[in-house]
Amino acid sequence: xxxxxxxxxxxxxxxxxxxxxxxxxxxxxxxxxxxxxxxxxxxxxxxxxxxxxxxxxxxxxxxxxxxxxxxxxxxxxxxxxxxxxxxxxxxxxxxxxxxxxxxxxxxxxxxxxxxxxxxxxxxxxxxxxxxxxxxxxxxxxxxxxxxxxxxxxxxxxxxxxxxxxxxxxxxxxxxxxxxxxxxxxxxxxxxxxxxxxxxxxxxxxxxxxxxxxxxxxxxxxxxxxxxxxxxxxxxxxxxxxxxxxxxxxxxxxxxxxxxxxxxxxxxxxxxxxxxxxxxxxxxxxxxxxxxxxxxxxxxxxxxxxxxxxxxxxxxxxxxxxxxxxxxxxxxxxxxxxxxxxxxxxxxxxxxxxxxxxxxxxxxxxxxxxxxxxxxxxxxxxxxxxxxxxxxxxxxxxxxxxxxxxxxxxxxxxxxxxxxxxxxxxxxxxxxxxxxxxxxxxxxxxxxxxxxx
Amino acid sequence: xxxxxxxxxxxxxxxxxxxxxxxxxxxxxxxxxxxxxxxxxxxxxxxxxxxxxxxxxxxxxxxxxxxxxxxxxxxxxxxxxxxxxxxxxxxxxxxxxxxxxxxxxxxxxxxxxxxxxxxxxxxxxxxxxxxxxxxxxxxxxxxxxxxxxxxxxxxxxxxxxxxxxxxxxxxxxxxxxxxxxxxxxxxxxxxxxxxxxxxxxxxxxxxxxxxxxxxxxxxxxxxxxxxxxxxxxxxxxxxxxxxxxxxxxxxxxxxxxxxxxxxxxxxxxxxxxxxxxxxxxxxxxxxxxxxxxxxxxxxxxxxxxxxxxxxxxxxxxxxxxxxxxxxxxxxxxxxxxxxxxxxxxxxxxxxxxxxxxxxxxxxxxxxxxxxxxxxxxxxxxxxxxxxxxxxxxxxxxxxxxxxxxxxxxxxxxxxxxxxxxxxxxxxxxxxxxxxxxxxxxxxxxxxxxxxxxxxxxxxxxxxxxxxxxxxxxxxxxxxxxxxxx
Numbered sequence: 001x002x003x004x005x006x007x008x009x010x011x012x013x014x015x016x017x018x019x020x021x022x023x024x025x026x027x028x029x030x031x032x033x034x035x036x037x038x039x040x041x042x043x044x045x046x047x048x049x050x051x052x053x054x055x056x057x058x059x060x061x062x063x064x065x066x067x068x069x070x071x072x073x074x075x076x077x078x079x080x081x082x083x084x085x086x087x088x089x090x091x092x093x094x095x096x097x098x099x100x101x102x103x104x105x106x107x108x109x110x111x112x113x114x115x116x117x118x119x120x121x122x123x124x125x126x127x128x129x130x131x132x133x134x135x136x137x138x139x140x141x142x143x144x145x146x147x148x149x150x151x152x153x154x155x156x157x158x159x160x161x162x163x164x165x166x167x168x169x170x171x172x173x174x175x176x177x178x179x180x181x182x183x184x185x186x187x188x189x190x191x192x193x194x195x196x197x198x199x200x201x202x203x204x205x206x207x208x209x210x211x212x213x214x215x216x217x218x219x220x221x222x223x224x225x226x227x228x229x230x231x232x233x234x235x236x237x238x239x240x241x242x243x244x245x246x247x248x249x250x251x252x253x254x255x256x257x258x259x260x261x262x263x264x265x266x267x268x269x270x271x272x273x274x275x276x277x278x279x280x281x282x283x284x285x286x287x288x289x290x291x292x293x294x295x296x297x298x299x300x301x302x303x304x305x306x307x308x309x310x311x312x313x314x315x316x317x318x319x320x321x322x323x324x325x326x327x328x329x330x331x332x333x334x335x336x337x338x339x340x341x342x343x344x345x346x347x348x349x350x351x352x353x354x355x356x357x358x359x360x361x362x363x364x365x366x367x368x369x370x371x372x373x374x375x376x377x378x379x380x381x382x383x384x385x386x387x388x389x390x391x392x393x394x395x396x397x398x399x400x401x402x403x404x405x406x407x408x409x410x411x412x413x414x415x416x417x418x419x420x421x422x423x424x425x426x427x428x429x430x431x432x433x434x435x436x437x438x439x440x441x442x443x444x445x446x447x448x449x450x451x452x
Numbered sequence: 453x454x455x456x457x458x459x460x461x462x463x464x465x466x467x468x469x470x471x472x473x474x475x476x477x478x479x480x481x482x483x484x485x486x487x488x489x490x491x492x493x494x495x496x497x498x499x500x501x502x503x504x505x506x507x508x509x510x511x512x513x514x515x516x517x518x519x520x521x522x523x524x525x526x527x528x529x530x531x532x533x534x535x536x537x538x539x540x541x542x543x544x545x546x547x548x549x550x551x552x553x554x555x556x557x558x559x560x561x562x563x564x565x566x567x568x569x570x571x572x573x574x575x576x577x578x579x580x581x582x583x584x585x586x587x588x589x590x591x592x593x594x595x596x597x598x599x600x601x602x603x604x605x606x607x608x609x610x611x612x613x614x615x616x617x618x619x620x621x622x623x624x625x626x627x628x629x630x631x632x633x634x635x636x637x638x639x640x641x642x643x644x645x646x647x648x649x650x651x652x653x654x655x656x657x658x659x660x661x662x663x664x665x666x667x668x669x670x671x672x673x674x675x676x677x678x679x680x681x682x683x684x685x686x687x688x689x690x691x692x693x694x695x696x697x698x699x700x701x702x703x704x705x706x707x708x709x710x711x712x713x714x715x716x717x718x719x720x721x722x723x724x725x726x727x728x729x730x731x732x733x734x735x736x737x738x739x740x741x742x743x744x745x746x747x748x749x750x751x752x753x754x755x756x757x758x759x760x761x762x763x764x765x766x767x768x769x770x771x772x773x774x775x776x777x778x779x780x781x782x783x784x785x786x787x788x789x790x791x792x793x794x795x796x797x798x799x800x801x802x803x804x805x806x807x808x809x810x811x812x813x814x815x816x817x818x819x820x821x822x823x824x825x826x827x828x829x830x831x832x833x834x835x836x837x838x839x840x841x842x843x844x845x846x847x848x849x850x851x852x853x854x855x856x857x858x859x860x861x862x863x864x865x866x867x868x869x870x871x872x873x874x875x876x877x878x879x880x881x882x883x884x885x886x887x888x889x890x891x892x893x894x895x896x897x898x899x900x901x902x903x904x905x906x907x908x909x910x911x912x913x914x915x916x917x918x919x920x921x922x923x924x925x926x927x928x929x930x931x932x933x934x935x936x937x
Binding site for chain 1: 456459460463464509512513514515516518519562565566569572573574576578579582583590623624627630631634635638639642643646647650651654655657659660662663664666667669674677678679680
């Protein structure tokens with residue numbers, strides 16, 4: 001298990017049966033029993049306590065209430081953002097990457113050592129159904145879950161999952177058998193994909209995708225917009241097609257996943273949809289020029305009708321400039337396009353949150369050589385970015401080489417305080433009627449140098 | 453025809469204040485200076501990346517750049533652009549070739565900002581400023597408080613006009629200001645209307661503002677976000693102010709509601725949403741809607757003649773916004789730029805705290821005197837000098853009956869509030885103490901050696917103007933004595 005802080009209620013009879021009886025054996029047995037909770041992958045039992053990163057313990061008391069016991073011996077009851085609490089707690093497991101997961105009657109919950117409230121996981125597609133009763137987490141971004149009705153695995157960064165045909169205990173499941181999945185063939189609109197090719201499509205069209213992959217338990221597929229961080233399901237069986245809603249260049253990353261959520265290397269599909277005719281330079285400049293001319297002639301005519309003169313002509317010119325520029329501004333406000341700056345739309349902050357909404361705020365933390373973590377930012381390693389994800393996506397999805405390069409560049413710039421590890425995580429806030437509540441963060445990537 | 457007339461009255465009122473336009477120019481250009489430094493980091497970082505050829509952010513040009521085929525620049529080019537830019541802004545602030553300079557500034561500012569936005573994503577905080585800068589050259593921006601105005605006045609004076617006859621109004625003076633006002637109104641109104649159209653009035657449910665604040669976490673976010681009712685009320689007020697902002701154009705008194713509310717809104721978003729000070733927006737807003745030409749005098753009137761609450765209000769209005777603006781600006785600008793601000797700030801303080809003027813008696817038939825008055829009048833930012841033409845002797849004598857015409861004709865005189873007076877170099881020294889830019893000169897004139905040299909020079913110039921003429925085509929001293937009866 002690799003989780004030294006795990007304790008269990010009872011020992012398993014099959015393990016006990018291996019102990020021989022003799023005069024000394026009872027003592028030996030007691031010794032083994034004492035060791036078992038920390039070194040043995042026991043199965044089928046419910047944990048009632050885990051050690052947190054901070055040194056505190058999370059304990060499920062006899063009343064089924066979750067409590068935190070600090071190193072100093074202070075005991076505090078853990079609240080829950082879900083009204084009515086989590087219900088009966090069945091299992092609790094620490095994620096070596098971050099906080100702890102709690103399997104309870106009302107679902108799967110999270111908590112971390114820096115928050116004092118239990119919060120339901122924001123589960124997405126593919127997650128095994130039913131009440132979770134047993135958990136297993138090894139800190140590689142996956143959580144194996146046994147429910148009353150099935151078994152499956154959940155990605156602890158994005159919270160999508162997959163059901164697995166397995167009837168045994170979670171700890172006994174042998175994951176990652178066989179090679180990693182490979183995405184062998186990708187067809188775009190029934191044509192085989194050629195790496196580097198840019199597919200010309202109509203704006204608003206949908207590119208029909210089909211894939212073939214070798215993966216344990218059969219492959220499932222996911223996609224994300226290139227440069228974005230969220231993975232969406234690619235439901236090929238139901239004729240899924242990639243949405244190319246906007247004109248211009250669009251790229252998608254496709255991966256195949258096996259039943260254990262291991263991912264294949266990414267295949268990038270690039271599309272280019274032509275801009276509509278009215279987006280062309282000729283049209284826009286022509287239309288703007290014609291409009292300007294019409295407006296100016298109109299004002300000039302009015303000036304002439306009022307007696308003409310240099311002053312009135314100048315007023316006509318300025319009036320035309322005002323009408324044209326303000327007219328373009330109104331048009332842009334109605335049909336916003338960011339790249340039209342300085343003519344912009346004003347639809348910012350038009351999102352709407354409801355009660356119990358969850359906010360995600362990404363950030364990057366660095367680990368110094370003495371093991372302390374502190375927040376940093378992509379620019380500290382010379383990564384210019386406008387918007388956090390632009391700088392964080394390469395770290396989350398780029399693999400170890402990208403993170404290593406980041407560490408190199410960071411240390412080059414900060415010789416006085418070099419770092420050996422990096423973590424990208426999203427701190428999360430739950431909006432409640434009593435105000436915002438900070439809940440356990442989600443770790444998207446955690447890396448430490450092997451020699452660190 | 454009625455609508456046409458209303459249109460003209462709005463955009464081209466005959467009484468458009470040139471002084472207001474000049475103050476507006478100075479504020480907008482100073483903001484541009486701040487912005488150049490503020491965005492300089494991003495532009496130079498990208499330029500360095502282009503120069504090295506590594507770590508370049510994707511170039512995704514704004515449409516304007518696409519049309520003109522503009523590309524990213526290297527560090528040497530960025531340095532050249534920056535130098536020209538800063539130089540142009542200094543000239544624009546001083547009012548040297550003002551219109552041409554402002555055209556250059558507008559183009560370079562669009563270029564500078566466009567570079568930053570083409571490597572990243574465009575933001576909306578500088579839209580009003582973009583229109584303010586671009587519309588500046590469309591008005592007579594150098595007609596007052598500028599070196600250009602000095603020279604124009606100087607030339608007029610040489611042709612015989614009064615040195616105090618600088619133009620005060622122009623039908624084109626308000627055009628750049630009006631243009632910016634409309635852009636600002638569009639900005640606020642569309643922001644409010646978009647919220648209503650997209651989310652309905654559900655935007656005011658409290659959770660939305662709570663989420664927005666926590667999503668852009670800053671020091672005060674938690675305090676406000678913890679109270680759902682407060683969030684809901686703040687959302688309602690925000691939505692109302694934004695959606696109804698066009699009403700500000702209906703009556704000027706509505707500015708007393710909308711300007712503080714909008715400014716407060718931006719300051720609150722800074723403290724609760726970490727948006728940054730947003731000064732490029734709200735200072736543009738204030739400079740476009742506040743009557744910059746009369747506001748200081750109005751505040752002085754309140755300060756000295758108003759009721760107690762008006763006095764308190766004027767003190768707060770006079771110093772809190774100004775201090776905040778300077779604090780924000782000099783958080784970015786190098787402190788050397790304070791050299792530009794100090795004389796203006798001192799003049800502002802003098803304007804507020806002293807309404808006693810001294811009368812400067814000059815010879816309206818003397819070219820040298822008139823040109824001197826042109827210079828002094830141009831520097832009298834604190835409104836501490838009142839110029840009286842000796843040739844209107846009746847008026848002068850009525851106010852200051854102790855003065856002697858012959859002596860006044862021989863030397864420049866100043867008369868203080870208590871009717872005492874000074875002449876020649878002491879008069880100039882008194883004048884210099886009332887013009888912060890000339891304070892070093894005033895102090896030097898207290899030193900005996902300097903005073904002695906100044907006396908000799910003054911005497912020589914004053915005597916020789918009577919003996920040899922003063923180079924003014926309209927000068928009537930020479931060959932004609934005009935002592936009044």
